Amino acid sequence: MSEKKEIDPKAALDEILSKYPPKVARKRAKQMVINEVGENEQVPQITANVRTVPGIITMRGCCYAGCKGVVLGPTRDIINITHGPIGCAYYSWLTRRNQTKPKSEEDDQFMTYAFSTDMEDSEIIFGGEKKLAQAIQEAYDIFQPKAISVFSTCPVGLIGDDIHQVCKSMKEKLGINVFGFSCEGYKGVSQSAGHHIANNQLFKHVIGNNEDKPEGKYKFNLLGEYNIGGDAFVIEELLERCGITLISTFSGNSTITSMEMAHHADLNGVMCHRSINYVAEMIEQKYGVPWIKTNFIGPESTSKSLRKIAQFFGDQELIDKVEQVIAEEMDKLIPVRDAIRERCLGKTAMLFVGGSRAHHYQELFNSIGMNTLAAGYEFAHRDDYEGRKVLPSIKVDADSRNIEELEVEPDPVLYNPRKSPEEMEKLAAAGVPFKEYQGMMPDMKNETLVIDDANEWETEKLIEIYKPDIYCAGIKEKYGIQKHGIPCKQLHSYDYGGPYAGYEGAINFFKEIDRLVNANIWRHVKAPWMKDTSPTLEATYNA
Amino acid sequence: MTMTQEEKEKDVSRNACKLCTPFGACLAFKGVTGSMTLLHGSQGCATYIRRYMISHFREPIDIASSNFTEDTAIFGGQKNFGTAVENVIRQYSPALIGIATTCLSETIGDDIKMLVHMFKKDTEVENLPEIVHVSTPSYNGTHSDGYYSTIRAISDTLVEKTGFCTDNVNVFPGMVSPADLRYLREIISSFNDNYVFFPDYADTLDGPSWDEYRPIPEGGEKIENIRSAGDSAGTIELFSCLDDKNSAGKLLEDKFGVANYRIGMPIGIRKTDAFIDALERITGSHAPAWLSAERGRLVDSYIDAHKYIFGKKAVVFGDEDMVVGITSLLSEIGITTVAAVSGGKSGKLESEIKRNNDASCDKAMIMDNSDFEDMAEAIEKLKPDLLIGNSKGYMLARKLKIPLVRTGFPVHDRFGGARIQHVGYRGTQQLFDRIVNAIIEKRQKDGDWGYTYM
Ligand code: SF4
Ligand code: SF4
Numbered sequence: 001m002s003e004k005k006e007i008d009p010k011a012a013l014d015e016i017l018s019k020y021p022p023k024v025a026r027k028r029a030k031q032m033v034i035n036e037v038g039e040n041e042q043v044p045q046i047t048a049n050v051r052t053v054p055g056i057i058t059m060r061g062c063c064y065a066g067c068k069g070v071v072l073g074p075t076r077d078i079i080n081i082t083h084g085p086i087g088c089a090y091y092s093w094l095t096r097r098n099q100t101k102p103k104s105e106e107d108d109q110f111m112t113y114a115f116s117t118d119m120e121d122s123e124i125i126f127g128g129e130k131k132l133a134q135a136i137q138e139a140y141d142i143f144q145p146k147a148i149s150v151f152s153t154c155p156v157g158l159i160g161d162d163i164h165q166v167c168k169s170m171k172e173k174l175g176i177n178v179f180g181f182s183c184e185g186y187k188g189v190s191q192s193a194g195h196h197i198a199n200n201q202l203f204k205h206v207i208g209n210n211e212d213k214p215e216g217k218y219k220f221n222l223l224g225e226y227n228i229g230g231d232a233f234v235i236e237e238l239l240e241r242c243g244i245t246l247i248s249t250f251s252g253n254s255t256i257t258s259m260e261m262a263h264h265a266d267l268n269g270v271m272c273h274r275s276i277n278y279v280a281e282m283i284e285q286k287y288g289v290p291w292i293k294t295n296f297i298g299p300e301s302t303s304k305s306l307r308k309i310a311q312f313f314g315d316q317e318l319i320d321k322v323e324q325v326i327a328e329e330m331d332k333l334i335p336v337r338d339a340i341r342e343r344c345l346g347k348t349a350m351l352f353v354g355g356s357r358a359h360h361y362q363e364l365f366n367s368i369g370m371n372t373l374a375a376g377y378e379f380a381h382r383d384d385y386e387g388r389k390v391l392p393s394i395k396v397d398a399d400s401r402n403i404e405e406l407e408v409e410p411d412p413v414l415y416n417p418r419k420s421p422e423e424m425e426k427l428a429a430a431g432v433p434f435k436e437y438q439g440m441m442p443d444m445k446n447e448t449l450v451i452d453d454a455n456e457w458e459t460e461k462l463i464e465i466y467k468p469d470i471y472c473a474g475i476k477e478k479y480g481i482q483k484h485g486i487p488c489k490q491l492h493s494y495d496y497g498g499p500y501a502g503y504e505g506a507i508n509f510f511k512e513i514d515r516l517v518n519a520n521i522w523r524h525v526k527a528p529w530m531k532d533t534s535p536t537l538e539a540t541y542n543a
Numbered sequence: 544m545t546m547t548q549e550e551k552e553k554d555v556s557r558n559a560c561k562l563c564t565p566f567g568a569c570l571a572f573k574g575v576t577g578s579m580t581l582l583h584g585s586q587g588c589a590t591y592i593r594r595y596m597i598s599h600f601r602e603p604i605d606i607a608s609s610n611f612t613e614d615t616a617i618f619g620g621q622k623n624f625g626t627a628v629e630n631v632i633r634q635y636s637p638a639l640i641g642i643a644t645t646c647l648s649e650t651i652g653d654d655i656k657m658l659v660h661m662f663k664k665d666t667e668v669e670n671l672p673e674i675v676h677v678s679t680p681s682y683n684g685t686h687s688d689g690y691y692s693t694i695r696a697i698s699d700t701l702v703e704k705t706g707f708c709t710d711n712v713n714v715f716p717g718m719v720s721p722a723d724l725r726y727l728r729e730i731i732s733s734f735n736d737n738y739v740f741f742p743d744y745a746d747t748l749d750g751p752s753w754d755e756y757r758p759i760p761e762g763g764e765k766i767e768n769i770r771s772a773g774d775s776a777g778t779i780e781l782f783s784c785l786d787d788k789n790s791a792g793k794l795l796e797d798k799f800g801v802a803n804y805r806i807g808m809p810i811g812i813r814k815t816d817a818f819i820d821a822l823e824r825i826t827g828s829h830a831p832a833w834l835s836a837e838r839g840r841l842v843d844s845y846i847d848a849h850k851y852i853f854g855k856k857a858v859v860f861g862d863e864d865m866v867v868g869i870t871s872l873l874s875e876i877g878i879t880t881v882a883a884v885s886g887g888k889s890g891k892l893e894s895e896i897k898r899n900n901d902a903s904c905d906k907a908m909i910m911d912n913s914d915f916e917d918m919a920e921a922i923e924k925l926k927p928d929l930l931i932g933n934s935k936g937y938m939l940a941r942k943l944k945i946p947l948v949r950t951g952f953p954v955h956d957r958f959g960g961a962r963i964q965h966v967g968y969r970g971t972q973q974l975f976d977r978i979v980n981a982i983i984e985k986r987q988k989d990g991d992w993g994y995t996y997m
Contacts, residue, residue: 086685090559139555186647
């Protein structure tokens with residue numbers, strides 16, 4: 001194992017910031033903090049969910065990507081039509097590797113399609129509503145889907161097409177659910193705005209549409225799990241073995257019908273807090289279904305989540321079953337984990353990804369004795385870093401104000417609080433807190449770095465200064481990182497691997513990390529005849 | 544037999560066979576030494592395009608954006624533009640900044656020429672890099688158009704005439720692989736030491752492991768070389784499905800009197816011969832012996848493999864220029880093109896296929912401005928033996944249970960997209976071998992006997 005010298009995090013940050021012009025440095029400094037966990041999980045304040053500086057290469061995508069790509073992408077039987085020029089639809093065509101399993105051959109499966117209105121000059125000038133209506137009609141004629149949804153990309157917002165009106169009239173005409181998302185890429189500062197818009201529209205147009213009460217003793221929804229690499233399949237199987245009925249998942253391996261029935265569940269588990277907390281809150285307000293934070297990444301968290309669900313329902317039979325499943329799974333996991341731990345102990349990791357994964361995956365590294373040196377999110381807000389306790393103190397800026405906040409009232413008929421306030425208090429005291437997410441930072445060690453919206457330059461510097469043994473990010477970052485001789489694990493698409501959820505997934509992940517941090521190939525970067533020379537590689541790029 | 548979008552009367556695009564215009568610009572800018580690209584618009588497009596290129600090339604690819612937000616979308620992007628350019632200069636010290644527009648800034652109508660002018664006037668940055676701007680609205684064209692107009696924009700901005708005439712040659716390659724570009728450079732340099740060859744992203748998009756961080760990967764055609772293109776004796780364009788208004792060759796001809804030879808993508812013997820012939824004519828040098836030897840081996844292999852492939856039916860799809868090139872190869876080797884499909888809409892696909900082919904293509908369905916579902920419907924009855932095109936054809940190949948020979952871009956379900964060869968005698972040889980082997984493999988797999996001797 002390579003020897004790691006102590007690095008002063010303050011000096012590291014100063015070095016990174018020194019290259020920026022003063023204004024940019026001041027802005028970035030607030031998005032880069034040295035972690036320090038105090039009493040009651042108090043952590044330093046970080047600035048998040050603010051604009052990226054123009055010209056700085058960000059990992060972030062756009063509002064449309066968050067809405068169509070992330071939240072709605074994994075539902076297999078809705079036809080998603082991208083309203084705009086061709087690129088946006090093409091680039092979001094099954095690129096996230098969400099998996100799905102139709103129940104039978106006849107079931108609709110549209111995820112392999114990329115539908116677009118492929119706007120042209122004339123629509124930019126004269127408006128694209130007519131073309132959109134025709135596109136919806138055509139999609140209907142060909143496929144007769146249960147639902148069609150429409151996503152606006154940047155130019156659409158500017159030319160002023162009223163997609164909601166078009167959807168409404170097509171809904172009346174076709175007699176199926178047709179609804180739209182005004183998720184133009186320039187809205188908000190990242191994918192996050194798109195998540196919020198997606199949540200709103202799902203709540204308005206989908207959730208609660210189906211009155212058939214599903215069977216099941218312990219009815220549960222999993223929110224914010226997108227079935228990358230088959231994660232949802234693992235979790236579905238675990239829940240089933242415990243006897244928990246999964247009503248719907250938002251939105252891995254989901255169908256529109258399952259989402260329409262979500263309000264029949266008795267408990268919501270929130271996995272990716274960032275992308276789906278809005279739906280959890282609104283379902284509670286309207287139907288009285290409470291939510292808890294769950295996490296099925298990492299064996300400890302998985303066990304904790306299962307136990308919380310069992311405790312919520314409070315049935316001894318369920319509690320026992322959950323314990324049995326946990327014991328069975330841990331028996332299989334422990335020997336693998338311990339063997340790998342020996343080879344990985346003391347190695348270091350950095351995680352810069354998403355809005356929850358940078359947090360969740362730290363536990364997997366901990367399990368095999370690896371330390372997280374630095375972590376950060378691409379599109380999270382302060383509450384994802386510092387915990388929901390800071391929510392009241394978050395300032396709403398112009399970019400967030402433009403995203404609609406729905407006013408939700410309890411449903412006059414269907415509102416039915418599943419637990420009384422007293423019961424909820426009791427559960428909270430017993431370790432099942434509601435509406436709570438304590439954020440990433442309280443789980444990180446002191447003196448580690450927390451960086452929001454880390455960019456290309458900062459990534460390079462972090463690697464240069466800290467030389468971690470592995471860096472987790474996405475495909476855009478991967479190959480730059482690997483040029484440094486440091487392996488990069490993609491935590492968006494899982495590098496074509498996975499599943500990593502649950503116990504089975506944890507085993508996969510341990511093996512994968514073992515393979516990566518103990519690989520031999522990096523030794524061959526220099527040929528034998530290159531070893532002693534230090535060629536000057538500094539190129540100057542001045543014309 | 545050509546079908547156009549109008550005749551199909553179709554409004555929804557299902558599984559497009561084209562990418563957006565700025566994509567082509569980003570690719571072309573990658574072919575100039577020390578260049579950095581900035582997309583003027585919101586950040587999503589840059590992120591998506593990076594993501595997409597990287598999935599094929601597996602190399603770091605930085606593309607900056609001026610990060611429009613809602614208020615920029617309303618009030619215009621001048622401020623963001625200036626900040627973005629300055630930040631790019633500070634981080635990358637590029638020799639050239641390529642600026643392409645997205646649909647957003649195009650719809651707003653930002654005047655980039657003016658923005659560049661204002662920036663140059665107001666900035667305190669010294670030693671400004673070259674700034675090349677290209678207009679790339681996606682609602683008007685495809686990635687191919689973005690690629691060609693970027694070559695033109697670079698030429699328009701950089702090329703000068705010194706009045707000193709040379710026997711140099713300018714070669715503009717089409718959208719081919721880094722391995723293709725490397726080989727094309729080898730060919731051209733065997734005719735003349737002095738030449739202009741761009742976009743050359745052979746090294747920037749297929750580079751070695753680094754021992755030191757580089758903000759901009761090494762490689763690409765040098766700016767000084769590009770500047771001299773006006774003195775050359777001739778230009779060769781290795782593509783032909785484009786409008787004159789997007790053509791750098793035409794521009795150099797009109798502006799500096801440099802003769803333009805529009806050859807098309809040199810796939811197969813005839814088209815490579817035409818390329819070599821043009822090189823000989825412009826440079827006055829003869830083809831080296833090794834090229835003739837490569838050609839000889841290729842012809843020899845055509846003869847050897849004829850028994851495996853004769854009479855087979857293929858569907859070719861992808862970028863128009865590559866489709867034209869591949870159909871030309873197929874007609875040389877006895878495979879019938881039953882359909883030639885592209886999302887491109889230069890309007891030249893049919894005439895170019897006809898011009899480059901004998902009668903064997905007469906019955907082919909030629910479909911431009913089409914998507915994968917149009918293609919699936921059209922070829923249902925044609926019973927092709929194989930598909931030739933990019934990874935996006937996989938779903939169809941799977942459905943039809945026929946092989947897909949992967950070519951062009953994107954190839955993100957196989958390893959080594961950057962090293963697939965298509966052009967020249969050597970590239971054709973590679974492609975030809977892969978086509979033949981795909982057919983043999985299928986026969987071997989489907990046969991009852993499990994012959995190891997095919
Ligand atoms: S808006 Fe235009 S430029 Fe951006 S991704 Fe979409 S099609 Fe491409
Ligand atoms: S045009 Fe807008 S919606 Fe489309 S990719 Fe770009 S930023 Fe996203």
